[in-house]
């Protein structure tokens with residue numbers, strides 16, 4: 001019976017662990033740095049909006065515990081702020097199937113408890129390299145799903161696939177209650193993507209948190225610019241006040257909805273940033289054992305396209321298939337490489353698109369965004385690309401293909 | 410491979426609960442030493458099993474056996490799942506829960522030979 005050790009209780013590690021337990025014959029041990037209660041009492045970690053294909057993986061394994069009460073995200077809207085802070089452009093594209101965002105504090109804590117209930121072995125411990133060094137030999141397979149933590153150092157950065165060496169955005173966010181309904185489409189909820197050229201972006205994401213449904217105000221600021229003002233780690237209320245005053249200055253139409261908001265809880269703010277990176281998925285331990293990196297450990301993108309949790313879910317689903325297909329054969333380096341390559345066939349599209357979105361939009365992208373205001377089909381295709389970004393190569397990323405597509409709609 | 414003769418026994422029906430909270434100060438001990446089991450364990454687990462014949466804390470075990478804490482936790486949790494070691498609750502909760510004690514004793518009696 002293959003013995004599998006998973007390090008890290010996030011979207012990818014827990015989803016893989018829980019889905020493995022559905023199959024007879026796998027002994028799954030999961031190591032988490034925190035207990036469920038500590039996770040619930042901790043700080044928010046993400047905005048974690050997940051689109052249809054990723055949600056389907058959770059449903060397939062009966063892990064969508066919060067689906068009924070979580071607000072449905074039925075569209076994706078884009079606005080561009082003009083220099084005088086008016087709204088130069090504004091449209092919304094409908095999603096074919098809804099997206100949802102469940103606060104990772106709620107989800108990971110609940111999934112951890114479910115993992116034990118379903119017979120997984122859970123060990124609460126922040127894992128070190130020296131732990132792994134000794135543990136690896138006792139397992140048939142060790143999967144490192146520890147997100148962006150220190151253990152990534154076991155995996156070499158691949159420079160050819162990692163164009164950036166510094167964070168491309170300064171992130172700051174707050175979970176709030178009390179945002180007024182959206183006037184443009186009061187009948188459904190949407191993720192709103194507000195672009196402030198040269199300054200950054202504000203996302204507004206409907207989500208479900210510890211205290212019910214809420215909205216997340218999420219700024220992505222160009223480093224050194226006016227939105228990059230959270231490095232002093234302000235207290236939560238000051239953090240929210242700063243977000244609101246930036247909204248008032250740059251995006252008054254969004255600020256108008258936010259005059260009566262309050263934080264959902266005292267841990268509902270976050271600031272930071274990280275460098276997008278692709279790493280070698282096979283990590284070598286001093287003891288000579290190999291470990292397999294998963295999700296953010298090996299492919300970490302800026303959240304500007306909201307793909308990290310989606311990727312984590314898809315990576316977990318892909319690795320599960322590779323594990324089951326391997327049967328009782330050894331989980332050697334070659335298998336590890338194959339498992340990653342299979343995931344990368346998909347993930348490369350997300351990385352290419354996300355890295356492109358961090359650059360100032362080229363003329364053909366501006367044309368697409370502009371045309372979408374007049375042609376719902378274009379808006380719709382853009383919105384639905386978030387569930388499967390491999391579509392963007394066919395029309396969005398290349399000027400010639402964009403021109404051909406726009407001529408055809 | 411572990412001995413097939415070891416029948417898993419735990420308070421919770423085959424799983425270790427994170428409630429066990431393997432803190433550095435958590436005490437563990439071997440309820441009834443079984444040389445056949447010891448023989449069947451991996452060397453690292455066997456070292457813990459032998460050492461815990463006298464009650465010891467996780468920290469002591471990690472230090473005494475020069476094994477990383479994370480490894481000690483994993484191995485103890487595995488040993489506990491088999492009923493080979495007992496993870497002591499804090500004295501307080503333990504002394505107030507008679508039924509728990511009974512289940513422990515019952516489990517101990519059922520430990521395979």
Ligand SMILES: Cc1cc2nc3c(=O)[nH]c(=O)nc-3n(C[C@H](O)[C@H](O)[C@H](O)COP(=O)(O)OP(=O)(O)OC[C@H]3O[C@@H](n4cnc5c(N)ncnc54)[C@H](O)[C@@H]3O)c2cc1C
Pocket residue numbers: 007008009010011012013031032033034045046047048049050125126127128145146147148149150151171173270294295296297303305306307308309310311312
């Ligand atoms: C501000 C922000 C907004 C985002 N918005 C979105 C979005 O809208 N949509 C989207 O899809 N994605 C979004 N993401 C990305 C998404 O949150 C991550 O990509 C996703 O959670 C990655 O999943 P993972 O399983 O790789 O790692 P994680 O979810 O980060 O899980 C890693 C786990 O490992 C644990 N861990 C770390 N080190 C150790 C250790 N040494 N020992 C034991 N445990 C350890 C951590 O505590 C954590 O529980 C966002 C990210 C950020 C920062």
